[in-house]
Amino acid sequence: MASIGFVGLGVMGLPMATRLAGAGHRVVGFSRGSKNRKRAAAAGLELADNAGGVANGADVVITMLPDTPDVEAIALGPDGVIAGMRPEAVFVDMSTIQPSTARALHAAGAEAGVAVLDAPVSGGEAGALAGELSIMVGGEADALASVTPVLQAIGTTIVLVGGPGSGQVVKAANQMMVAAHLQSLAEALVFLRAHEVDLESATTVLAGGLAGSTVLNRKKRAFLDADFTPGFRLALHHKDLGIAAQAARRAGVALPLAGLIGQLVQATIARGAGELDHSALYDLTLELNGHSSNGSHL
Structure with a gap:
């Protein structure tokens, strides 16, 4: 079982994180909104005080955020999630963002020794609740293979569609x-x-x-x-x-x-x-x- 950091516990993120925890993984979540944090706590999720807290010791960090600037703010820079991850961990951004930003995330990960996958989803809230999302993945095949057992808890169709940015x-x-x-x-x-x-x-x-x-x-x-x-x-x-x-x-x-x-x-x-x-x-x-x-x- 993996140790997973999960940032973004909204309509999509909370049921995804809950399913991961239900599959036996250790999930530490973070959300900027107090309402979402309360919902996550009520669902029994372990919560970090900040986004950096989910990266400490995590095998996998997943982000599920509304827009490109949100992902950039959480993931990039000296205080970002990628910088706080241990080498050989995998960062999986499941948000829907600009392909150019996805490629920037891959580049930042390469500098930090962290594998990065852009892995947006389709299926909406119903698919997230049922664990039946379709996951379109951009990045390296080896990185996807390492996190496929994690992603199988939330998706039924998991396909590598190309290199960095291709998922977006x-x-x-x-x-x-x-x-x-x-x-x-x-x-x-x-x-x-x-x-x-x-x-x-x-x-x-x-x-x-x-x-x-x-x-x-x-x-x-x-x-x-x-x-x-x-x-x-x-x-x-x-x-x-x-x-x-x-x-x-x-x-x-x-x-x-x-x-x-x-x-x-x-x-x-x-x-x-x-x-x-x-x-x-x-x-x-x-x-x-x-x-x-x-x-x-x-």
Whole structure:
């Protein structure tokens, strides 16, 4: 069993850390927010007083943080987590950040003698709770092999997709595809509604055919019940689409659909839905067609 330091105990991080502890690993966690620390303590996790405290003696340090600056602040510099880790330990950043920053983390790790993996996840809160995340990994195969027994407690699909930063590139592609699925489902439901088709039965048969998807299976109830309780906040998805857009510009590729959906996400956030689930895209699509889901959540 490994000694694991875990930084970031929010919607995704807490169930991930809890599953790791449940698998028999020693987990020492840290979160900057007092609310998250209280939730983690109530879940029985051991807590450090600061981020550096999780690195002391750890075999593996995992970060699950909201954005690129958060990871940079925690991981880099003379007081960062990487500098505090013992040589030959492995730093696994499971946040969704800029690929260029992921490569900087790898470089910092190389200087400190610490292996680094960028390993963002897909599956949302439901996947974290069930231990069924998809983990896309950038880095060295030997480093991944050494932490695979740890990652198997939180993910069912663990794939090395390339060198440093590659995991973040694949995650950006994932977020583009998920946003496209969400918007497509929103428009399909508005179309079905206009023709007075029963939405429950229609989505059941769609899920069984080529139009079926994990997005449809997991988000169907949110759409049909207009329940946008956040499993993955729209504001975070907007951030991820910004990462994809920036990386696309650097690579010199045109992604017109991703750009359009990014604007629709921005418009939905402008209506006050940033803290709601990303399925709240449905609300904007309804409004564009003169309807409303129920209006009580905005």
